[in-house]
Amino acid sequence: MNVVVAALFAQSGKSNSPRPLSKHIALALSYLSLLPILVNLIPSSILPTRASAILLTLASTVAALGVHVSCVAVINSSKLRKSHGRDLDDAEKKISELRLQISPKNHGEAPLIEPNVHCRVPGNAVLARTVSYATVSEYRSAIADLEATAHEFSFIQHRIAPYFKTDGGIDDVALIRYGEGSPDADGYRHSQTSRKKSFAAHLAAGNKLREIYPRDKITLYARTGALAPKMWPMKPSEVVASLVNWKHALENFDSYFVGIADVKIPLKYHIIDREVVILHEPIGRGESHRLNSIFIYGSESARPFVDDFELLWSLIPSEWRSTVQVASWIESELIPLAQKRKV
Known part of the structure; x- marks a missing residue:
């Protein structure tokens, strides 16, 4: 049930607009409140003590929150890749080109950064x-x-x-x-x-x-x-x-x-x-x-x-x-x- 509720919530929002944090909290409380009821329905032979019931409730709570966050993250990442896929591909291409430039084998040209330099390069250094x-x-x-x-x-x-x-x-x-x-x-x-x-x-x-x-x-x-x-x-x-x-x-x-x-x-x-x-x-x-x-x-x-x-x-x-x-x-x-x- 937690998986279904989290997935439906993540899918129902508008694309390109972040969902308010308050709605995430409200939804989490709505389905987390069902966990004690579900735990109460479990036979006492499985949960013989109150402590074990509380532990199971807490574990379920953490797992449910994790599923909630993971579903939202995966779906948002998919939306981002779908809407900005070309930009991300271009960025990856530029990174690959830069790695090629600073590698020791630069198509016969002198590398921008020598591969065996061991001195510390300042963070604000620029390629020249x-x-x-x-x-x-x-x-x-x-x-x-x-x-x-x-x-x-x-x-x-x-x-x-x-x-x-x-x-x-x-x-x-x-x-x-x-x-x-x-x-x-x-x-x-x-x-x-x-x-x-x-x-x-x-x-x-x-x-x-x-x-x-x-x-x-x-x-x-x-x-x-x-x-x-x-x-x-x-x-x-x-x-x-x-x-x-x-x-x-x-x-x-x-x-x-x-x-x-x-x-x-x-x-x-x-x-x-x-x-x-x-x-x-x-x-x-x-x-x-x-x-x-x-x-x-x-x-x-x-x-x-x-x-x-x-x-x-x-x-x-x-x-x-x-x-x-x-x-x-x-x-x-x-x-x-x-x-x-x-x-």
């Missing part, structure tokens, strides 16, 4: 594809390909961007780093010249470029021509020429923005199209075999960097995000600072 370059030529090729097809750039810079260098400045760097006649010197000249043309085309097309310069870093570069005291400096004339080109870009391209930051920026990075992050530092010596850059691919992986850049941008006072103010500062302070240096 990273590429590390141990030669500067690989880095230049990868960055040139990304920049050529991108539409939005968010860069943190410590020096005047290389695409503001003159051809003479590019040649000077090539000679200092690699020496005359070196294939690497020719590769440097070619890649930097190509990047100059690429960014000129981006600015002419109105693609958005934002750069944040820490004030102390760019001031040091204008004063010394180098990123650090032990690094070789650019000629004062080339630093001045780069500053002039930088100022010209600010004054002539509406999609180019610069912020001068006074807050500490511990990590320098470039973001391209909000989905690729590049961490790179020039080495200057022995760069043909030294790790110099890491590329992180994926919008989820790039999101913390995008959020950090937007935060830093918002912390810069509006006057130091003004193209007029920054161009005037370059003209009145940085260029004279570079001109004062004697070789």
Whole structure:
């Protein structure tokens, strides 16, 4: 009887609408109240004592409630599978695809998660594809390909961007780093010249470029021509020429923005199209075999960097995000600072 009553109750409700808990309780009380009567009808030879009758009543009560809950659960699960079967199948398919992606046999491609990694992965970790370059030529090729097809750039810079260098400045760097006649010197000249043309085309097309310069870093570069005291400096004339080109870009391209930051920026990075992050530092010596850059691919992986850049941008006072103010500062302070240096 309990099975029949529970099944009829579970079937009688409206589909897609949960039955109030009070109705479940009312129904359970209605048929549970019959249990003592049924127990009383059992011959005393089977239930010789009052205690055994009470135990049987309690056991029947638990069993009846279990049947009630099980029937409702099974029927609701059947309804859910019937109404959302395709969605569940799609979800199972996506889970299978994800398992295939992170398995060691990924159709010849590098697995997203290495199978033998034993370190603890944080719960908030996201899957990302990273590429590390141990030669500067690989880095230049990868960055040139990304920049050529991108539409939005968010860069943190410590020096005047290389695409503001003159051809003479590019040649000077090539000679200092690699020496005359070196294939690497020719590769440097070619890649930097190509990047100059690429960014000129981006600015002419109105693609958005934002750069944040820490004030102390760019001031040091204008004063010394180098990123650090032990690094070789650019000629004062080339630093001045780069500053002039930088100022010209600010004054002539509406999609180019610069912020001068006074807050500490511990990590320098470039973001391209909000989905690729590049961490790179020039080495200057022995760069043909030294790790110099890491590329992180994926919008989820790039999101913390995008959020950090937007935060830093918002912390810069509006006057130091003004193209007029920054161009005037370059003209009145940085260029004279570079001109004062004697070789």
